[in-house]
Amino acid sequence: MYQILLVEDNADDVELALRAFRKSDLVNTVTIARDGVEALDYLLATGSRADRADNPLPDLVLLDIKLPRIDGLQVLERLRANPRTKLVPIVVLTSSIEPKDLLTCYTLGANSYVRKPIDFQQFSKALQQIGSYWLQTNQAPPLPGTT
């Protein structure tokens, strides 16, 4: 059973992503964070999620760049700076193909960068490929609290 944290503020995109995951044969628990603060609290067990300290980290973080409060690039930077989350697989999932965004994300330590396709079938396919690669094909780093 794989755990995914989806950091996404757009409710439609959340719904489409959940729909795509439901169709995939991977059995996942998808947790949603609606902005950068929620994502950091969840992953670093701080603020409203201080109770999570002993809970396992997700197997994969899907991170949007443009987020309310703290944006995805800052989330990425803080996660990579923290020993607890510095190795957690992070796939940036965004609308942007600005070369600057790509460069910044990879520089800050994103594992992968995927542009959300407009077409839903392609979007589903992209999410299934991300899931199957990062959860099944790829050997995850030994993380604190990984099952």
Next chain:
Amino acid sequence: MRSDDSYRALFLSHPQPMWLYDRTTSAIIDVNDAALAHFGVRREAFLETYTGNLSAGPGANGRTFEIVSQPCEFDGRAAVLVALHEVTALRQAEGALARVEDEQRRQTTEFEERVRERTVQLQAAISELEAFSYSVSHDLRAPLRSIAGFSQALIEDAGPSLSADARDDIARIIAAAGRMDHLINDLLTLSMVTRAEMTRDSVDVSELANRIVAELADMSPTRPVVTTVAPGMVAHGDPRLVRVALENLLTNAWKFTSRRERACIEVGQMDSDGASPIFFVRDNGVGFDPAFADKLFGPFQRLHDASDFPGSGIGLATVRRIVLRHGGRVWAESRPGQGASFFFTLQ
């Protein structure tokens, strides 16, 4: 030999103001008429009241003089011969030069100030453009994904209970969202091409063209297109931008030959007599009316019906910007039904 009187007459009538004084006592020994006229005094007064080490003083009508002193022997005495040289023209020229230099300095400062202002304005415009294209890239695509995604969801969820017409309507919505996605992508490329930093390098045009042609063939494997790429073509340009330009030209050639049974596309280089190489992409497609040749490269200009040949009308505008950024030229030749040739240089 002339008499002393003759030489004195020469001295007295010499147009240059001159006088002679005793080096020991500074007493004036003699003075010529030009000097008296210069100082505006009579001979007696000059001899009595003036001493040798006079200053030149200002001349009449703003004329300027300089003193030149020459030590000499006169009647066995140590003396000094003084002559006034008029330097009015020299001083005027110097003054004019100084004024020109001042003006130049002022203009340079003004120019630098203006460049600074413009640079600030330009940078502001560029960041605005960046913010805009970022917004286009991110915010405009999100609702599009919702439109396409939920239309697809509707077909999946309610498909069996929908009429064929309703399903067709939804398919049209999805297709339209896809076209708008293409348009946004093309606009982003155009904006990227304008803003991207340029690094010139040697570009293997032949290899690049072959690779793009292979990609196009992969996308429509059932179309037999005869492509000829001249070997050994090399350009000096930004590899990424040259690729975008060539991609657009070849995609166009591919598209506009789609009705030909025997589609032919040629990429080559023309003899340019040592000047920067002229590259061309030639096809035997539908061509265009040469009357519109100059319109071809403007953004959103389309010479063909969108249902015949779909496209955003941004491709050739992108090519033009890339070529202009390289300081090159781009032009096209065609006749309707006779194919089209696009030429460009990158210097």
